[in-house]
Each structure stands twice: as structure tokens, then as C-alpha cells.
Amino acid sequence: MGVAFDSIGFKASLCDGCGDCMTACSKAKGGASRISIVPGAKAGTFETAICRQCGDPKCVQVCPSGALDKDNGNGIIGWDASKCVDCLLCTAGCAYGGIAVDETVARVAKCDQCDGDPACVKVCPTGALEFRKAGTIFNEYGGKEDLFVPGLSGCQGCNSELIMRHAMRKIGRNSVLATPPGCIPGMGSVGYNGKTGTKVPVFHPLLTNTASMLSGIRRYYDRIGRKDIVVMALAGDGGTSDCGFHAVSGAAERGEKVLYVCVDNEGYMNTGMQRSGTTPYGSWTSTTPVGEHMKGKTQDAKNLPLIMTAHKCRYVATASTGYMEDLYEKLDRAIEASFEGFSYLHIYSPCPTGWRIPASKVIEACRMSVDSNFNPLWEYTNTRGLRFTHSPDNAYPITEYVKMIGKYRHLSPDQLAHIQAKVDEQVALLKLMAAESPPPQAAHRAPAGSSTPAGAESSQPARREIARN
Amino acid sequence: MPEAKYLLVGSSHAALEALRAIRLVDPDGSMAMLTKDERLPYSPTILPYVVSGRSGPDKVLLRDPAFFAANACTYVPNAQAVSLDAKARAVTLANGEVWRYQSLLVASGAQPAIPPVKGLDGVTYHVLRTLADAEGLRAAMGAAKSAVVLGAGLVGLHAAENLAEAGLKVSVVEMQDHVLPGYFDAKASTRIEEAFTKHGVDLKLRRKVVEVSGPAARVTLDDGNVLEADLLLVATGVRPVTDWLEGSGVAVDKGVVVDEAMRTNIDGVWAAGDVAQATDFASGKPALIGIIPTAVEQGKIAGQGMAGDSYRKDYAGGLPVNTYRFFGRVALSIGRAAATEGVEAVETDSGAYRRLVLEGNRLVGYASVDEPFDVGIMGELIRRRIDLTECKDAFLAWPVETGRRLMSEQWR
Structure with a gap:
């Protein structure tokens, strides 16, 4: 297994040129800033020069003194002040201005990512700078056992398969998995010919009773003292928001200690792309066709995760594979919460086949769905309320998102305006809820408690070590 | 075998x-x-x-x-x-x-290219191409009081600075009009020459050596002057x-x-x-x-x-690059920084010296003295033949910031 590295990301669309990053860098490093923010092509836009910690670093290759070297442990191109003779040839190697002369000391200076905690990122008020930890995630989980068999028969570019494999790698073998009818069992995770496609106990409930069955399993494990099992569902949006909703709602209301992951591809995709309760307004599906009279779905989608917050679940969050670090952090918290009460994770999953997106553009669609506020990322707990985990400010217009997706190709300006209005309305509501957080103690008492034997306010320590592999 | x-x-x-x-x-x-x-x-x-002692043979x-x-x-x-x-x-x-x-x-x-100078093969002289040469020069420098350097290219000037800083009386003989010919135009070179003169180095420009004789080094120039020194360094390319x-x-x-x-x-x-x-x-x-x-x-x-790597790309041609430090100062150049024919040269000569050379609104060369710039970025602008028409005013006014902006955009 190779080694991957974390990196500082710059999103030009969010940068307002405040320069706080440069001040922070300069202060942290005691000299000139190693990140430079410069005016962009249009007024009010900005660009950056910072070391990319290249995999094929020209600065290192042209250094005549051996003062620069890429550390294969953390990926940082380090500079050895005692070997450097200040010849500046490295500045001729770098095409990005990532290593430049610090005129205060007349020597070169470059970013070293502050030992994995970059000062510039911490002070960025707009989120333009991000420290992207996908490398750490890969290093930590890349070598762990994949709990699905190879060769699941998902479509090319299937995002749901990605979600399944990531989630189960993280959760590990100590789990019992329910996969109600949908793409997830359909692609082979429940298996064929008496063998499962999953390396943990897996079962195939009805669309209607997933959460109820999980409640029973959880209670049995509690009774026999096995408090280390994650009892969970990987369910589609149809099985969660429509046919199975009464069971989900009931289990959440009772505070059942279950991890319920809804993989939302906005319809019944494996049976031929029929509309569901979470299919967005205007979408083409096989039951909301586009023709002379009909122009796709005429109703708005229900916001299922928001509905789950009304159940006062232990944990509710939205996530996207476009923001893997966020997804992994939420998986952590969702697993933790599932030992104390109902834990609901809603992961958006663009479907290349049903939505008409090229397989190679699925992750871009994921990112744009978040960056346009179509799918805002947030999390909720019953004690701290709701908070955004990705800033909803400076969002792209919704047109940037829908133009990537075939199922919206027919949209009229009126329909687009409607979608934009609904997106804005949804963000306004979430902001209102987020503004209330953290809530005053009295207003948000812990729920009355779970009816399962161990109780919601269990004194059992939450299990930390989940994966054995 | x-x-x-x-x-x-x-x-x-x-x-x-x-x-x-x-x-x-x-x-x-x-x-x-x-x-x-x-x-x-x-x-x-x-x-x-290594000659100056800034670095060592083991480092x-x-x-x-x-x-x-x-x-x-x-x-x-x-x-x-x-x-x-x-x-x-x-x-x-x-x-x-x-x-x-x-x-x-x-x-x-x-x-080292040794010029066909009369008597040169009869005397002891230094060159600077190997670590052994550097150690030899450093050792000889300690015992010497005066030195003559033939050639005012990078090696000659670096060595002349080292020798002068070590307290030797140094003369540099160069047949061209200016030091570092090719890399810098006359104005930039003049700044560098002034620094050498100020530090006591005697620059003999537009001079040829007609004869060298012993015992240490007696260098006769084409104007009849004779330079006597304990140490002779040949750095003529x-x-x-x-x-x-x-x-x-x-x-x-x-x-x-x-x-x-x-x-x-x-x-x-x-x-x-x-x-x-x-x-x-x-x-x-x-x-x-x-x-x-x-x-x-x-x-x-x-x-x-x-x-047999299938990702091999053809060589696009070499760009001259020079990052030169002298007496703590900095002189940089890339591309056709000294070009005058058929190009648009924009010079700034108050405080630091800067020379931008454009051809058809595309950068072809850049040199500066006392003002660092991102040499690698300018090299990319030259190599990629980036059209600067849209941002020419900004580029001429703030070349460093505009260059960084352009490469940041290219990178996305």
C-alpha cells in the first residue's frame, strides 16, 4: 500500500483577499509569508502561490547542494538551512512561486504545512483554504479489509458502491448489516447461491421493516451483553423515505440504538429509475417523464434528514463523497452515537446511470451539489442542535450544478428559478436552526430515554475501538 | 566482463x-x-x-x-x-x-576550456570544475596574497568574490565588454561590476591575455599592462x-x-x-x-x-537561467534577458534594476538586480508562450504578482 499525503487546498471562488493567511504564516514562521495571495484577473478575485509539495519536485532536482528533499513519510519538501548555499536555483525550478526569496533574511522560504496543522488554514475566514486530509484517510484505512467482495455488479462509476465500501471499511467486522431492496443488495452485497457478498452478517429485510428488524437485533445483542456490535442499515432513499419510513420514524422515536445510513440517489434506481419522495423537483425519472406536457417531477423533494432532526435523534448528519474528510468524521460520530440512541446518516449519492452523468464526473457532481447548496452539509445532535460542517456562504448558482446532470437537461428558466428558490429557502431554514446552536440548556433537555434495556443514558462507556482488522 | x-x-x-x-x-x-x-x-x-568555506566537501x-x-x-x-x-x-x-x-x-x-595563451602550460594555474579543484584552490588561497582570474563568467566571478573576501588582491581579465555576457544586458552588468570594484576587485574588461609566465603568475595583457599574482585561476568557460x-x-x-x-x-x-x-x-x-x-x-x-517510458515528451529546448548572488546581493535572469533586436524591453532602473523583454506581447526574457522574482514562473510563461495582451499593464507594473496569478490560474 502506497503512502498518500495531505495537502492545503485553495478554492479561489471563496477567497476575499483579506490576507489573514499571510499574516498568520508570517507570524508562525517569523519572516515572510510562504503563502502569497495575489489579485486575480477580475477585480475582487484572488489567486495564490504556495508550495504544492510536488510528487516530482523540480526544486529538489535542480538543487546543487542537496538542501531540498521530499520526505516520503509526510510528503513535505523540506529545506535544510545548513546545507543551503542561497544560490536560488530552486526558485528557477518551481513553476508556482512555491519557493521564493524571503527578503527579510535573503534566503529562500517555503511552506512546510506547519507539521500537519497549517496556521494559514486555521485563520481563513471564508473556507478558501482547506487542509485536505484525504491522504491521512487513505493511509489509515487503505490497508484495512474491504468488507465487500470484489466484483459487485454496480454500474460503472457507482457512487453508492463507493459509500458502501468506505463505510464498512471504517465500521469494521463487528457489525450486523441490513440492506433492504435497492441498488445495494441488488449489486450483490447480499450474495448469490447461498453465499453473501459481504464479509459481515448481512440480511435482506423487506423495504418496509428494516428499522424494526434492526431494533430487535439490537435489543437481543443488548440482552446477551454484546454491546460492541454496530447494528446498522445501508438503505436507499426509497426504502427510507417512502416504504420504510414508518419503521424508521418509529425506531427513531423510540431511541433504538441503531446506525441507519441512507444512501440517497434520489429515486428507485435499480428497478428502472422511478421517482421517490426524495427525487428533486424537475427531475426526469421513468415515472416523471419529459415530453410535450410533462417536464419531470412536479413536486419538491422531502428533506428527510431535516425530518429526522424533528425526531430528536442522537445524531443526524448529511454527507457526500465529494468531501471525504467530512464523511469520515461523521461516520465516527454516527457510530459513536449509535451505541446511545438512533443515529441517522444521510449520504448523497449521484447515480451515473439514472441521472445521466458520465462515470468520470460523479465526484465532481458530488462536490458541486455541496458547493451550490443543493445538498448542504451539516450535522445535528440532540444536545448541541444543528451546525454546518461546510460553509453555505458564497455558493455557486444552482445552474452550475444542474448543467452537469442529464436528468435536468430539459429544465426551463421557470423551473430553474423554482429550484434556486427552494435551495435558498432550505439554506435559510438551516441557517435559522444553526443560529440557535448551541441551544440554551433548558430548552434542549436530553430526550426522555430509550426504551431498550440499556437505556439511552447508559453508563456503558461508548466503544471506541470498532474495527478489528 | x-x-x-x-x-x-x-x-x-x-x-x-x-x-x-x-x-x-x-x-x-x-x-x-x-x-x-x-x-x-x-x-x-x-x-x-566549497572554496569560500560556506559549504564543505562532505556536505x-x-x-x-x-x-x-x-x-x-x-x-x-x-x-x-x-x-x-x-x-x-x-x-x-x-x-x-x-x-x-x-x-x-x-x-x-x-x-575547463583552457585558452591557447602563450606560456600558460608552463605555469601552475587553477581551474574550478571538481571537488579536488575546489579543495586545491581553497588551500592555495590561504597562502596567497594576490590572484588573477581569467574570465568573468559565473565561475570566474564567484571565485573572484571568494578570493577578495579572503583578503586577496584580485584582478579579473575578461575580453568582453561586460561581466556575465549573455545573461545580462549592459545596465545590469554594470551594477554587478560596480559591486566588484567597490569590494576592491580590479576588473580588466575588453582585455586579452597575450602571455603568461612564471614563477607564480605574471600575466601580460594586450594593452601592455602586466599583472603579478601568487595565484592564477583560469575560468574561461x-x-x-x-x-x-x-x-x-x-x-x-x-x-x-x-x-x-x-x-x-x-x-x-x-x-x-x-x-x-x-x-x-x-x-x-x-x-x-x-x-x-x-x-x-x-x-x-x-x-x-x-x-521505454511511454510518457516521454520531446525536449522543448533549453532556456538560459541564471540565479547569481554577489556580495549578498542578487541578480537573476532567464531567457533572452539581454536581447535588444526586434523585442520590446521595459526597464526599471530606479532602486532595483528590472528588465522585461517581450516579443508580440509574450515574455521572452527577464532579468533583475537587487529585486528577486519567481524565476520558475517566468520560465513557464516563456515556455508556454503565454499571451499577455489581456494583462500587459498589470504584468509590466507588478510582474511578480501577475506571474503568480497566471500560474495559479494555469494550475487549476
Whole structure:
């Protein structure tokens, strides 16, 4: 297994040129800033020069003194002040201005990512700078056992398969998995010919009773003292928001200690792309066709995760594979919460086949769905309320998102305006809820408690070590 | 008879890059690196800093034995190649050993070019190309009181500064009008010359040496003046080390002639670095551009070709680059920074000196004194022939910021 590295990301669309990053860098490093923010092509836009910690670093290759070297442990191109003779040839190697002369000391200076905690990122008020930890995630989980068999028969570019494999790698073998009818069992995770496609106990409930069955399993494990099992569902949006909703709602209301992951591809995709309760307004599906009279779905989608917050679940969050670090952090918290009460994770999953997106553009669609506020990322707990985990400010217009997706190709300006209005309305509501957080103690008492034997306010320590592999 | 699938003759930047490029594609193929030097790899560029004491002979080595072990490359020091039999695919060393190969990289570098000056071969003089030269010069410098340096190129000026800083009385003889010819225009060079003069170095520009005699060094110039010194350094440029290729069939002009893939005219033989005569980016004509960035680029391309890497790209031509420090100050240049014919040159001469050279609203050269800029960014603007029409005012006013902006945009 190779080694991957974390990196500082710059999103030009969010940068307002405040320069706080440069001040922070300069202060942290005691000299000139190693990140430079410069005016962009249009007024009010900005660009950056910072070391990319290249995999094929020209600065290192042209250094005549051996003062620069890429550390294969953390990926940082380090500079050895005692070997450097200040010849500046490295500045001729770098095409990005990532290593430049610090005129205060007349020597070169470059970013070293502050030992994995970059000062510039911490002070960025707009989120333009991000420290992207996908490398750490890969290093930590890349070598762990994949709990699905190879060769699941998902479509090319299937995002749901990605979600399944990531989630189960993280959760590990100590789990019992329910996969109600949908793409997830359909692609082979429940298996064929008496063998499962999953390396943990897996079962195939009805669309209607997933959460109820999980409640029973959880209670049995509690009774026999096995408090280390994650009892969970990987369910589609149809099985969660429509046919199975009464069971989900009931289990959440009772505070059942279950991890319920809804993989939302906005319809019944494996049976031929029929509309569901979470299919967005205007979408083409096989039951909301586009023709002379009909122009796709005429109703708005229900916001299922928001509905789950009304159940006062232990944990509710939205996530996207476009923001893997966020997804992994939420998986952590969702697993933790599932030992104390109902834990609901809603992961958006663009479907290349049903939505008409090229397989190679699925992750871009994921990112744009978040960056346009179509799918805002947030999390909720019953004690701290709701908070955004990705800033909803400076969002792209919704047109940037829908133009990537075939199922919206027919949209009229009126329909687009409607979608934009609904997106804005949804963000306004979430902001209102987020503004209330953290809530005053009295207003948000812990729920009355779970009816399962161990109780919601269990004194059992939450299990930390989940994966054995 | 020792053999290697990949035989690299030379051990500096070009050969090291070839090694890296080969190992990315072929982790196992047998490889050997032969060098006439007795040390592990080092860069000739570092030598002035060894003379000054800023660096030391042990600090300058670019790779250690563990690196060669990890890369399965046999490192053979004290191995001077004396002949090549291209038909038999064999290289003979001075000690009689014969190395067979499948693919050969000629990266034997350059050596000091000694001018045909009367009497020069009868006196003791220094050159500065190897670590041994640097150690010798440093030792001689301690006992000397005065020095004459022939040549005001980079090596000559670096050494002259070192000698002057060590307290010697130094004269530099250069036949051109200015120091560092080619890299800088007259105005930039004048600033550098003034600094040398201010530090007590006597610059004899537009002067030729007609005769040198002993005992230490008595240098007679073409104007009749005579310079007496305890120490003589000859730094009048370098020439590719190609004598060992005589009779091999490998085509040699000023250097080893290579195509855009760094192949020579002989099957299975590549060349890269100071020894190779590749093309000049600006003119597209054959040129010797003996600097590290071109050695690195050529070595990589040669290595990729030797290992059959399908991602190999043709050599786009070399760009002259110079990052020069003198007496704590900085002078930088890239591309046709001294060009005057058919170009638009925008100069700033108050405080720091800056010279931007454009052709058809595209950057072709950039030089500065006392004002650092991102040489690599300007190099990319030149190489990619970025049209600056849209942002020309901003570029001329704030070249560094605008350059960073342009590359940041390109990167996305």
C-alpha cells in the first residue's frame, strides 16, 4: 500500500483577499509569508502561490547542494538551512512561486504545512483554504479489509458502491448489516447461491421493516451483553423515505440504538429509475417523464434528514463523497452515537446511470451539489442542535450544478428559478436552526430515554475501538 | 566482463535524473553509474561555496551509498571512460575494464576550456570544475596574497568574490565588454561590476591575455599592462568531455549531437547534460546550455527513452537561467534577458534594476538586480508562450504578482 499525503487546498471562488493567511504564516514562521495571495484577473478575485509539495519536485532536482528533499513519510519538501548555499536555483525550478526569496533574511522560504496543522488554514475566514486530509484517510484505512467482495455488479462509476465500501471499511467486522431492496443488495452485497457478498452478517429485510428488524437485533445483542456490535442499515432513499419510513420514524422515536445510513440517489434506481419522495423537483425519472406536457417531477423533494432532526435523534448528519474528510468524521460520530440512541446518516449519492452523468464526473457532481447548496452539509445532535460542517456562504448558482446532470437537461428558466428558490429557502431554514446552536440548556433537555434495556443514558462507556482488522 | 542494462557515464544532475526516470518504469533492470571522480555525486555548481568555506566537501554530496543500494545501481567511482565501441556495446575504462551495456547514457559533462595563451602550460594555474579543484584552490588561497582570474563568467566571478573576501588582491581579465555576457544586458552588468570594484576587485574588461609566465603568475595583457599574482585561476568557460567518443561513430559537433529525445545518431546511445548539444528554446537551433535545469530536463528525457517510458515528451529546448548572488546581493535572469533586436524591453532602473523583454506581447526574457522574482514562473510563461495582451499593464507594473496569478490560474 502506497503512502498518500495531505495537502492545503485553495478554492479561489471563496477567497476575499483579506490576507489573514499571510499574516498568520508570517507570524508562525517569523519572516515572510510562504503563502502569497495575489489579485486575480477580475477585480475582487484572488489567486495564490504556495508550495504544492510536488510528487516530482523540480526544486529538489535542480538543487546543487542537496538542501531540498521530499520526505516520503509526510510528503513535505523540506529545506535544510545548513546545507543551503542561497544560490536560488530552486526558485528557477518551481513553476508556482512555491519557493521564493524571503527578503527579510535573503534566503529562500517555503511552506512546510506547519507539521500537519497549517496556521494559514486555521485563520481563513471564508473556507478558501482547506487542509485536505484525504491522504491521512487513505493511509489509515487503505490497508484495512474491504468488507465487500470484489466484483459487485454496480454500474460503472457507482457512487453508492463507493459509500458502501468506505463505510464498512471504517465500521469494521463487528457489525450486523441490513440492506433492504435497492441498488445495494441488488449489486450483490447480499450474495448469490447461498453465499453473501459481504464479509459481515448481512440480511435482506423487506423495504418496509428494516428499522424494526434492526431494533430487535439490537435489543437481543443488548440482552446477551454484546454491546460492541454496530447494528446498522445501508438503505436507499426509497426504502427510507417512502416504504420504510414508518419503521424508521418509529425506531427513531423510540431511541433504538441503531446506525441507519441512507444512501440517497434520489429515486428507485435499480428497478428502472422511478421517482421517490426524495427525487428533486424537475427531475426526469421513468415515472416523471419529459415530453410535450410533462417536464419531470412536479413536486419538491422531502428533506428527510431535516425530518429526522424533528425526531430528536442522537445524531443526524448529511454527507457526500465529494468531501471525504467530512464523511469520515461523521461516520465516527454516527457510530459513536449509535451505541446511545438512533443515529441517522444521510449520504448523497449521484447515480451515473439514472441521472445521466458520465462515470468520470460523479465526484465532481458530488462536490458541486455541496458547493451550490443543493445538498448542504451539516450535522445535528440532540444536545448541541444543528451546525454546518461546510460553509453555505458564497455558493455557486444552482445552474452550475444542474448543467452537469442529464436528468435536468430539459429544465426551463421557470423551473430553474423554482429550484434556486427552494435551495435558498432550505439554506435559510438551516441557517435559522444553526443560529440557535448551541441551544440554551433548558430548552434542549436530553430526550426522555430509550426504551431498550440499556437505556439511552447508559453508563456503558461508548466503544471506541470498532474495527478489528 | 561487467555489464548493465543501463550504463550511465557521469554522476551529476543529468545522470541522476536519468536514474530516477529509469527506475520509475523499470525497477529491476541492472544499472551502473560510472564516474571519473573519486567521490559520490556532487554538483559543479556547488564548488564556489566549497572554496569560500560556506559549504564543505562532505556536505555537498547529493546521494549516499544507501540511495544506490535502494535503487539497485552500482556506483563505480574512479572509472574514467576512455573509449566506446558502439557495435559491441562496450565502454572501456582507463584501468582497462570493459563495461557492456544495452542502453548507454553519455553524461560525461564538461571540463575547463583552457585558452591557447602563450606560456600558460608552463605555469601552475587553477581551474574550478571538481571537488579536488575546489579543495586545491581553497588551500592555495590561504597562502596567497594576490590572484588573477581569467574570465568573468559565473565561475570566474564567484571565485573572484571568494578570493577578495579572503583578503586577496584580485584582478579579473575578461575580453568582453561586460561581466556575465549573455545573461545580462549592459545596465545590469554594470551594477554587478560596480559591486566588484567597490569590494576592491580590479576588473580588466575588453582585455586579452597575450602571455603568461612564471614563477607564480605574471600575466601580460594586450594593452601592455602586466599583472603579478601568487595565484592564477583560469575560468574561461568549459567544453564538453567528448574525447572518449572519438572513433565510436557518435556524432560530435560542439557537444554530442542529440535529437528531441536525447538520442545520439547511434542506436542505444543517449546523451544529456553539459556534454549534449541539444536545441535552444528561443531559436530552435543547436546549442550548448550547460546549466542544471537543462541537465535535469535532458537527463529525465534520456532516462525515459532508455527505459521505454511511454510518457516521454520531446525536449522543448533549453532556456538560459541564471540565479547569481554577489556580495549578498542578487541578480537573476532567464531567457533572452539581454536581447535588444526586434523585442520590446521595459526597464526599471530606479532602486532595483528590472528588465522585461517581450516579443508580440509574450515574455521572452527577464532579468533583475537587487529585486528577486519567481524565476520558475517566468520560465513557464516563456515556455508556454503565454499571451499577455489581456494583462500587459498589470504584468509590466507588478510582474511578480501577475506571474503568480497566471500560474495559479494555469494550475487549476
